[in-house]
Amino acid sequence: MRVALCQITSTAEPAANLALVRDGVARAASEGARVVVFPEATMCRFGVPLGPVAEPLDGPWATAVGEIAQEHGVLVVAGMFTPAEDGRVRNTLLVTGDGRHLGYDKIHLFDAFGFAESRTVAPGDKPVTIELDGVTFGVATCYDVRFPELFRALADLGATAILLPASWGAGEGKREQWELLVRARALDSTCWVLACGQADPAASGERPQGTAPTGIGHSTVADPFGRVVAQLAAAPEMLLVDVSGDVVEQARQAIPVLANRRL
Template identity: 35%
Template structure:
């Protein structure tokens, strides 16, 4: 399902939803290299558009402020957890009464006042805010990409794997390359995760990897998985978009192409338990 990103329409799957459905919006933003102010402005505008469409949660892509492939700009774009980007997103969440997953930013760990796993260095950090603007979850990307990428040289990996309760779901967050490491998702399921949000900056040509890994994580863990990719081109890479919501059977609920878009889907908070009861594969795990 694809919509014209210049209109007020969006890729949407909302028919036949239960009364307690939670509407999720994936903001597939155009991300410009080293254009923090304009990228941040687009993110704030997307929060408002998602709220106008009745979304309860809106999610942004990985490193949406600086652009994943703008490695030379990581240091200049770095900011603390309490910095401007997450500050304005928390304000937007409270103003629009919508939960916001702040994609991820380059975090300056030394400047962050809250305790961090490393005393210094830069991290690829996501933050989830509830509809009052309260920060509920922080996730620092665990698996740093080394193939044809400077990420593993420039950043330090995260250590904590946490979940939080939000809108009837137990929510976990992973980031992009993490999709290739299923044990991380088992850790989240062991903590009760029923919805995993995956901000990403996944490029061409690995379209089938993007689709297959994301769907597999949903199927094998019997949970909702929402993958939020960016749009746009860099010097040596083009993001493939295709932000998608998968249900606990691995069925695609809503998706889009590679242009900027807003993907909407209604999630049933009780569906994960029903699927796990109907087909109790997780109960058959041998550890």
């Protein structure tokens, strides 16, 4: 199955970001993709108040993405923000198209490196998988990649490929950690891990003055053996990869870590 990772730099304007989704889906579908993945915070970049832009899954932004997915006959995964009951928002992955319209709420919030995502974002608590054309996909978001138990749980739910949108912050050693973690989670779960990050705004001159970078680019695909099979650079770009179930079977026979677990 062909999957497209659309590495973009989202703005603070949901309407402008919807145009990026429309363009990316059209291009990916023309290249034969059945699944089109956008980064975390596609609806609106981090660094601005998220409450005013948060919408439910049946709101206008998510509905428009669903219509784009239906028009092109693909499944779209894109990061957005939905209202939480306690006044915060939820960091939600919209999964829409092919008769589906649902969300995954990020379980592990980024309370690290001096930042507290949980101050404004409420956590989710349920792993999500989706079956499409005989392939079961799991989904995870950014900081989730540091928690191998989630990726093993997705494999236990039948996943053979895990889609990982992110808005990976810049910093010393962060790119190395990104690639290491994507590869490690592929090995932990013996799944494909398809990690789509926000592009580095500086790479295309799109970083607003005085704001922190919202991504480093380097969207990465690792196979179930932990090998990097495709990777982008820092700038906005699209990556196409064909996911094979045969490789999953080979890895699970050669490295049966799921079957060998004792704890």
